[in-house]
Amino acid sequence: MASLTIRNLNKSFGSVAVLKGIDLEVKTGEFVVLVGPSGCGKSTLLAMIAGLESVSSGEIRIGDRVVNGVPPKDRDIAMVFQSYALYPTMTVRANITFGMESRGVPKQARAEALARVAGLLQIESLLGRKPSQLSGGQRQRVAMGRALVRDPALFLFDEPLSNLDAKLRVEMRTEIKKLYQRLNKTTIYVTHDQVEAMTLASRIAVMHQGRLQQFAEPRTVYDRPANMFVAGFMGSPSMNFLPAQIAVSGPAAVVLAESEGQAMRLPLPDKVVASAGEGRRVVLGIRPENLTRYDRGRTEEKPYLGTIQAPVEVVEPTGAETITIVRIGSREVIACFEPDAAPAVGETVTLAVDMAKACLFDPETEMLI
Amino acid sequence: MTFGFVSGAPNQSRPLRERLTAIMPQLVLGPSLLASFIYVFVFSGWTIWISLSNSTILPDYSIAGFHQYVELWSNERWRIAYTNLFLFSSLYVVGTTAIGLFLAILIDQRIRAEALWRTIYLYPLAVSFIVTGTVWRWLLSPSTGIESLVHQLGWTSFKFDWLVNREMAIYTVVITGIWQASGFVMALFLAGLRSVDPDLIKAAQIDGASMPRIYRRIILPAIGPIFVAVLVVLLQSAIKIFDLVIALTGGGPGIATTVPSIYVYDLIFQRGQMAEGAAAAMMILFALSLVLVPYMIWSNWRQRREAGRA
Amino acid sequence: MPDVAAYDPLGVAGTWRRRRAKLVVYVLLGLFALYYVVPLAIVVLNSFRSLPDFSRNGLISLPHSFSLEYWSLAWSKFCVGGTCKGIEPFFYNSVAMVVPATIISTAIGSLNGYVLSKWRFTGSEILFGLMTLGVFMPGQMVLLPWARVLGLLGLSNTIAGLVLIHCVQGLSFTTLFCRNYYVNIPDDLIKAARIDGAGFWRIFRKIVLPLSPPILIVTVIWQFTNIWNEFLFAVIFSSGTNQPITAALVALSAGGMAVHQYGIESAAVLMAALPPLLVYLFGGRYFLRGLTQGAIK
Numbered sequence A: 001m002a003s004l005t006i007r008n009l010n011k012s013f014g015s016v017a018v019l020k021g022i023d024l025e026v027k028t029g030e031f032v033v034l035v036g037p038s039g040c041g042k043s044t045l046l047a048m049i050a051g052l053e054s055v056s057s058g059e060i061r062i063g064d065r066v067v068n069g070v071p072p073k074d075r076d077i078a079m080v081f082q083s084y085a086l087y088p089t090m091t092v093r094a095n096i097t098f099g100m101e102s103r104g105v106p107k108q109a110r111a112e113a114l115a116r117v118a119g120l121l122q123i124e125s126l127l128g129r130k131p132s133q134l135s136g137g138q139r140q141r142v143a144m145g146r147a148l149v150r151d152p153a154l155f156l157f158d159e160p161l162s163n164l165d166a167k168l169r170v171e172m173r174t175e176i177k178k179l180y181q182r183l184n185k186t187t188i189y190v191t192h193d194q195v196e197a198m199t200l201a202s203r204i205a206v207m208h209q210g211r212l213q214q215f216a217e218p219r220t221v222y223d224r225p226a227n228m229f230v231a232g233f234m235g236s237p238s239m240n241f242l243p244a245q246i247a248v249s250g251p252a253a254v255v256l257a258e259s260e261g262q263a264m265r266l267p268l269p270d271k272v273v274a275s276a277g278e279g280r281r282v283v284l285g286i287r288p289e290n291l292t293r294y295d296r297g298r299t300e301e302k303p304y305l306g307t308i309q310a311p312v313e314v315v316e317p318t319g320a321e322t323i324t325i326v327r328i329g330s331r332e333v334i335a336c337f338e339p340d341a342a343p344a345v346g347e348t349v350t351l352a353v354d355m356a357k358a359c360l361f362d363p364e365t366e367m368l369i
Numbered sequence B: 001m002t003f004g005f006v007s008g009a010p011n012q013s014r015p016l017r018e019r020l021t022a023i024m025p026q027l028v029l030g031p032s033l034l035a036s037f038i039y040v041f042v043f044s045g046w047t048i049w050i051s052l053s054n055s056t057i058l059p060d061y062s063i064a065g066f067h068q069y070v071e072l073w074s075n076e077r078w079r080i081a082y083t084n085l086f087l088f089s090s091l092y093v094v095g096t097t098a099i100g101l102f103l104a105i106l107i108d109q110r111i112r113a114e115a116l117w118r119t120i121y122l123y124p125l126a127v128s129f130i131v132t133g134t135v136w137r138w139l140l141s142p143s144t145g146i147e148s149l150v151h152q153l154g155w156t157s158f159k160f161d162w163l164v165n166r167e168m169a170i171y172t173v174v175i176t177g178i179w180q181a182s183g184f185v186m187a188l189f190l191a192g193l194r195s196v197d198p199d200l201i202k203a204a205q206i207d208g209a210s211m212p213r214i215y216r217r218i219i220l221p222a223i224g225p226i227f228v229a230v231l232v233v234l235l236q237s238a239i240k241i242f243d244l245v246i247a248l249t250g251g252g253p254g255i256a257t258t259v260p261s262i263y264v265y266d267l268i269f270q271r272g273q274m275a276e277g278a279a280a281a282m283m284i285l286f287a288l289s290l291v292l293v294p295y296m297i298w299s300n301w302r303q304r305r306e307a308g309r310a
Numbered sequence C: 001m002p003d004v005a006a007y008d009p010l011g012v013a014g015t016w017r018r019r020r021a022k023l024v025v026y027v028l029l030g031l032f033a034l035y036y037v038v039p040l041a042i043v044v045l046n047s048f049r050s051l052p053d054f055s056r057n058g059l060i061s062l063p064h065s066f067s068l069e070y071w072s073l074a075w076s077k078f079c080v081g082g083t084c085k086g087i088e089p090f091f092y093n094s095v096a097m098v099v100p101a102t103i104i105s106t107a108i109g110s111l112n113g114y115v116l117s118k119w120r121f122t123g124s125e126i127l128f129g130l131m132t133l134g135v136f137m138p139g140q141m142v143l144l145p146w147a148r149v150l151g152l153l154g155l156s157n158t159i160a161g162l163v164l165i166h167c168v169q170g171l172s173f174t175t176l177f178c179r180n181y182y183v184n185i186p187d188d189l190i191k192a193a194r195i196d197g198a199g200f201w202r203i204f205r206k207i208v209l210p211l212s213p214p215i216l217i218v219t220v221i222w223q224f225t226n227i228w229n230e231f232l233f234a235v236i237f238s239s240g241t242n243q244p245i246t247a248a249l250v251a252l253s254a255g256g257m258a259v260h261q262y263g264i265e266s267a268a269v270l271m272a273a274l275p276p277l278l279v280y281l282f283g284g285r286y287f288l289r290g291l292t293q294g295a296i297k
Helices: A042-050 A092-103 A107-121 A135-149 A168-183 A195-200 A218-223 A228-233 A272-274 B013-023 B024-052 B065-071 B076-107 B114-126 B129-140 B146-152 B168-192 B198-206 B211-222 B224-239 B243-248 B260-270 B274-309 C009-013 C015-046 C053-058 C071-077 C088-118 C124-136 C137-155 C159-182 C187-197 C200-211 C213-229 C232-236 C247-254 C263-296
Strands: A003-011 A016-027 A030-035 A058-061 A077-079 A152-157 A187-191 A203-208 A213-216 A238-245 A253-256 A263-266 A281-286 A292-295 A305-317 A322-328 A331-337 A348-354 A359-363
Touching: A003 A042, A016 A042, A016 A213, A016 B168, A016 B224, A030 A042, A030 C053, A042 A058, A042 A077, A042 A152, A042 A187, A077 A135, A077 A272, A077 A322, A092 B198, A092 C124, A107 C187, A168 A238, A187 A195, A187 B260, A195 A218, A203 A218, A203 A228, A203 B146, A213 A218, A218 A228, A218 C247, A228 A238, A228 A359, A228 C015, A238 A331, A263 B243, A263 C015, A322 A348, A322 C247, B013 B024, B024 B274, B024 C053, B024 C088, B024 C124, B024 C137, B024 C200, B024 C232, B065 B076, B076 B114, B076 B224, B076 B260, B076 B274, B076 C015, B114 B168, B114 C015, B114 C263, B129 B168, B129 C015, B129 C213, B129 C247, B129 C263, B168 B224, B168 B243, B168 C015, B198 B211, B198 C009, B198 C187, B211 B224, B211 B260, B211 C009, B224 B274, B243 C187, B243 C247, B260 B274, B260 C088, B260 C137, C009 C015, C053 C263, C071 C088, C088 C200, C088 C213, C088 C232, C088 C247, C088 C263, C124 C159, C137 C232, C159 C213, C187 C200, C187 C232, C213 C263, C232 C247, C247 C263
Parallel strands: A030 A187, A030 A203, A077 A152, A152 A187, A292 A331
Antiparallel strands: A003 A016, A003 A058, A203 A213, A238 A253, A238 A281, A253 A263, A281 A359, A292 A348, A305 A322, A305 A348, A322 A331
């Protein structure tokens, strides 16, 4: 039985359609991340699951119960907000027990639940303080405590890490992951940060302009993105897109357009050419980490490795790797080099292209071929 | 950002012009400062002096001690005046705050035509107390106003003569005062309610709290400082109340609704008791400072606490 | 990005319950609105009714007569305090008092606010505090001293005297408003201008003044309304035909012995109330801002 089922969900504010035809099925114990750029509708979708927004059309089920129109308190959910929404005039203890109090849970049970959660999140020493006396990370933990104490069927997170600085964000991300591994609660997590999505999710739902673009495991979303939007959104630095054409003659390959005279052929698996069709115009998608320095002696001989010569324009060392912008034809292409093998600006470098990892997209529909 | 010109001027005529420019801010501020200083300190000082003297119709500058204050407090009429003040202030503050808060909560419920409602509740503020008092006097007078209307509608035993009733007249002042000020209080509360993070309400709804509970435990405590500001403003205006009473009841019937500020006016201009009037004015100032000084201290303390935490 | 509507807490329980809740809200709002609007409506209606109509039907009733004459009578013919020129002269007295006082106190207040926020010097904060003390002074404390001062200056019982009083007292308010507003103008603007060589007056004219309209409107509205509606000083420091309209109103409607000409009195009251009401209707937003700023000090 799925923990959460969404069928053909639509939402409009007035005449503006914000969500279009969303279908989603979340299994019990899954950690699903809704990811997408601002305005894609992910927060609205979360609000509708929580019952804070009404449904325009479609169905939402929690467990096997249809919850359209059911008020939030009856849906057996808990939510952590981006701003944490801790009640400012109450102590941490009161914040966590407020919900139980409102629902009439007896005092003893409240105290037990509080102790359990406080121990789990290590916030025992903070119980007497007010939210204004806590640091960002502490507030986040209290917010999670408030959600955990309900022991609900569904956990909802609305961009909980966005308000933290970069370092704290990474720390808290790991804490959330550890907590999930321990408790295994069904979770719906909204973020605009694709790194959070990749690291936390058991499955990722990528959204764009109100539609679900792809719903799959992180590995799949990364390696076989359903369309160019997903391909460009996931992964940083983002995927390179080059217009090309499947070779008409010769061994299975794709020929890059705008090659300025010299033809750039890159090998492809035969079956890809067969299903795509010879001579077809495509967009070749290749991630920067699959474009490295070609070194005859040292580069592993992978199947389907192509080479390209390209002049280097910008070099950006990040420490762990060196991001390089090269020019192929008229386009700027991003490649990743090992710091030791980094090229110099102006140098014409030979790139090794791992075509096994390449993706082909239809130029019109932008879908994966 | 401080002002300072380093003048290394070579010739003699330069320094004067530059000196003038250098103190331009002080020059500009000067006259106003002087006027304010005189207005606040010299005037108060003068009034305090007079209150300690024997002045009647004309000022007499010899100090005679505190006997004007003793005289004042032993006066029946003064006692009526400040009893009225207490009664009026408490009802006025409570009533205006309650209605203002209630209206603000209603308007905060995402209703349409909000501007219309706000205009309706707020316009009394643009109206002079004199106009308000006059209009309500017409409405409340037994022979021609509400009582008369109800009689005409058939209910002839209805009595609503508060305006001319010694015991009840002060309550007409309360009703009218609330009419005038509740819109303002509503505006303040509305601004406060709007500043509450909507996520707090969402979280509370998920937690299972009903709307009344949410208001009681979360929203209203969050706008606590606004209650304080409202209290201070209303108390201030209650202590100073004059125009409204003059227009509504003239202080009557008899002296049933007299208030301290009317008594001051009376003492100075009708009875030629300048010194006693000054003493009464000092009592008004004293009452005001009882409200304002704690408020300023509290507000200062709060500011410092917020700055320390930021 | 699609505009997400503001959160509606009443909307979570489904459409039907939300509609019912909203209905209750509107009904309550309407009931309260009556409390505020009915007095005004009654006075407006009464300004068109004849004396016999009042004798027969009382003050609160639907009009049984209609005439516009009471308005013109109130304006130019009605007898108030000895003279029978209507409230026209008193109206103009008020105008002659309010307009200069508003303009002067606003202008000086804005300059003061500018100095206190952008040209701070040692002790300027304390001086600011002192100036704003004037806001809290009760009128009764300064009655006697003002009487003395006006006497000394030969301004007793003149409109000019009232203008002086309101200017000095208004200064505290206007300085407070303007200073709190100017504090929000980035200091960097001033610094950049000084590097460019601009001095005190140039900066005021070219930078601060163009940014001032919002606060100037608030200040003008606040001053206009308060000075026009003021009564205590109006009645004490003027008499006879020199009185502003608030004082004349009390004389007018106190009447005492004579039969009350309710139609004329209603029209007179409305005319007295009209200028600030109009200002409020057209500048309502700014009016509100002035109130909330002034109160939250």
